[in-house]
Amino acid sequence: MTTPDPRELHGFGVGRGAAVGPVARAHPAPHVAQDLPAPLDLEAAKAAAEASFAAVGKGLQARADEAAGTLAEVLGATALMAKDPALLAQVRTRIDGGAAAVVAVDRAITEFSDMFLAAGGYLAERVTDLRSVRDRVVAHLEGLPEPGVPTLSRPSVVVADDLAPADTAALELDKVLAIVIEHGGPTGHTAIIAGQLGIPCVVRVIGATSLQDGVEVAVDAATGTVVVGPDDDVRQRVEARRTALAALEQDTAPGATADGHAVALLANIGTAEDAERIADVAVEGVGLFRTEVLFLGRTSAPTEDEQAEVYARVLTALGGRKVVIRTLDAGADKPLAFVTQAGEENPALGVRGFRLVRTAEDLLRTQLAAIGRAAAQTGQEPWVMAPMVATVDEAAQFAAIARDCGVRTVGVMVEVPSAALRARDVVQEVDFVSLGTNDLAQYTMATDRLRGELVDLLDPWQPAVLDLVAITARAGAEGGTPVGVCGESAADPVMALVLTGMGVTSLSMSPAAVAGVRFALGRHSLETCQRIAEAATAGRTATESRAAALELVDPQVREVLALG
Template sequence: MGTTLTGVPVSPGRAAGVVVTMPAPVPEPPEATVSEADVDAAVERLRAATAAVRERLETLAAGATGTAADVLAVTAAMAADPTLASDAERRVRDGLHAPERAAWDAANAIAAQLEPLGPPLSERARDVRDVRDRIVAELTGVRPPGVPSPGHPFVLVAEDLAPADTATLDPAVVVAVVTSGGGPTSHTAILARALGIPAVVAVRGAEDLAEGETVVVDGGAGRVLRDPSADEVEAATNAVRVEREFDGHGRTADGHRVELLANVADPEAAQAAVAAHAEGVGLFRTEFCFLGRDTEPSVAEQVAAYRGVLGAFGGRKVVVRTLDAGADKPLPFVTADDEPNPALGVRGLRTAAAHPEVLDRQLEAIAAAAAAESADVWVMAPMVATTHEARSFVDACARHGLSRAGAMVEVPAAALRSRWIFEHAAFGSIGTNDLTQYAMAADRMLGDLAALSTTWQPAVLELVRATCEGAAQHGRPVGVCGEAAADAVLAPVLVGLGVRSLSMTPRALADVAAVLAEVSFARCRELAALALAEPDADAARATVRRELADILDALAL
């Protein structure tokens, strides 16, 4: 009888394989110094190493698409961070530290500042340390961080994965991922889902898994089986993830329409969404043309960038989110770098208070791109918290001829006051990642808090219901564009709460559609009531999985 370890299910599917653990991290360099005569040469070595790391990450980002490209671009931007570079150089010049030691200490100082700030900014501490290790490896000639390549398929086990490592996973080689840390909305979870790799995070006992032992991973149930029998290994090996196709029409078994849309971050991701037959785009992240710049892109540059996505969805709905700067996406032309708690600071729509011209130019660009293409363009603002903010944004959109203006519901205040928000907003889109972290006060990167950091929390489901009920009073549609939309088991619950569209990574569309097609709308409402009646997230998830067991088994989910 094997031993079962349990964790948080984040990416469905079953797989069996031998354990391969992430290699030991790059060792901390000694407290070495350089002579005054060698300072200039040491600084040049530091600059060259930093540039090499940045170029490598940028090359990886250029070859990736969608979420992976976005994550790699953020990590590359960390490598180019002038704060890190200038502090490291100062340590070489003023303290005569060896360049590898200077890079190590400068990165640690930045990470220490980020960690107490809460998500999403605290998540950037992992990126900073990843960049640190890569720079030190470049300077010292040791093996840089990265996923092992044992020459055969394997189950990757780690405390957690740096975003840059997760973004480069090959599903043909890494058959499953198991981590002792992280949560359901961590980068590891998001990217594993996007790649279709079964994954379980926050697994208690994962650190005891030994290199070379065989395990069976059930990403849908959140279980890792040690010492499995030959039959259990064979069953998991044969349970090849079913490659379903979405027919482009989301609906329940009795024909209740549920729009199934895709989240996209750039034109390449839009093409992947088209290939997956997405009905449209429920979240178009526009940050891709702002990130990594010291100045705002021109209106013409923005128009060209937006048309690359709108052009892929002629005649179909595309929901464009205006710039979501701040917190983990600081931009020098709209955000300050000295906020004591950026996660609760000037981010999203709030940046328009001090820089209304940036929002105005973006709306001008969106309107021009919409006029040049045939997509049905809707526009929404992130981080709306008050009725005044919703009304001001709708008015700003109207001045540019954008009639479909909505609000993202990420702040509990907006959910609780949705009746008044939707007097003005034409639609709503629930960002479950932020809504969950703000409602539960839980850092999504901490494995110890993973049970809190999930939309399955009944308190979060209550906020979803409140949002939909407030919107329904004005006949406004509400969708979900957070990671919860990709959970095929949660999908019927969200529909039962009143959600009318789900926007997700394209890979999840077929699974979500398949589950919805097996349940009636009335059954969705029953499942929602059952989930709300449970005391916690684990019980809610277990109850719904039990109610859907026959369907999930038949679909191998």
């Protein structure tokens, strides 16, 4: 019997769920001693390294083939890392220089990881995947068990330093009660996938990896806590939460406030499989279809035919419900082999998103033509928006190109502060706008959103971020232009009330978050939401803003959703 250990660890929660269960620790990454002797046979060492990379790449691709949706795409891209000629060349060069095979692998991937971190953005996000390749290759070379989550013999709480997509793909989801990781961040792959699957998850939990296999823990995503050795009271609270959240899933009505003010509740997706998976879920459509998943990891752009087929699948799966398609958000920090850019010192501020029109307008026109074909084929009318629009001129330019390609409902993302500050002019050029609150926070606070240690600066409750959202919502209301939010802040029930009070007309989030947001909206009138928004924007700090908003939230909503 495990000895109780009544500690409480803290991190950042993903979702509102909770669970109690025994810890199942992931196998650690193999240690590589840096003073290993040079190989006696250089050619044999190089052959062994190449064989290990090939085996790992084959294994990752097999998992990608068995997976679906965003996870399949990410795994496929990770498999490509294991086959990267530049990486293999670095390993061979280091072996020729006298490094043992495992040392060569470790040093080469460390160098690539450092370059990815320095680049920031999407590349920094892929460092976990790159290190996962390293761990698997080294384990293969040394004949060790593959790092990651072991086979689960019972429902468990998975605990790890971090989880790469390959680790997540191997999870037996029917036995995963919750996920706890020591590193990572709220926008990392583990958090995103856990949110999509509705698995309670807490990230950046200092001390998590010190937990022993089998010890009982209570994981609460709503509060971001992990209680070690939970007593009966904690267990009862967890069970009450699980029961309450399950009951909320039974409500499938459209999103609306208590007095009937409509607020569309939509889902974020990345693939056609994601759309098909939510076909029977109680959402009113898709508020963000991230089309870049179609492009990443390829050596050439998908053809118009390929794209049209995917877009048609999405429109068909949603059966006439609203679908908002975001055009390609890539370039610079999301490099594409077929759209080369010179090295940029600040890729997050470089040629990305709509800015690719400056060098590859045909890429955008092909995508828009494919969307137009899918619309004609299905008889549906998707809404289409461009990312990274910073000026009124850019908004007008995108609208002209999109309409020229047959798109009827055209919008832009508001994720650059300049677009929010001039929202009154931007909304005159388009049919709708959508706030990407993750990037808006990043650019407003001058903080890389993938830097977990700066997560407090990226808090969507930061007053400066709230001000820009309010400016945009007000401009939309004045111009009669719909304003949506497709950043994950929409998944926060309290923030959802604030956004509604500001005048936001639709909220898009992970499907698992919809029930809680629907419940919160249905317990407050529009007037109350407006008062909550006023209280939030009057705060001087992120903590003050959220506390002021929470004070006005219905007590039953606070209790059921564990809002604090």
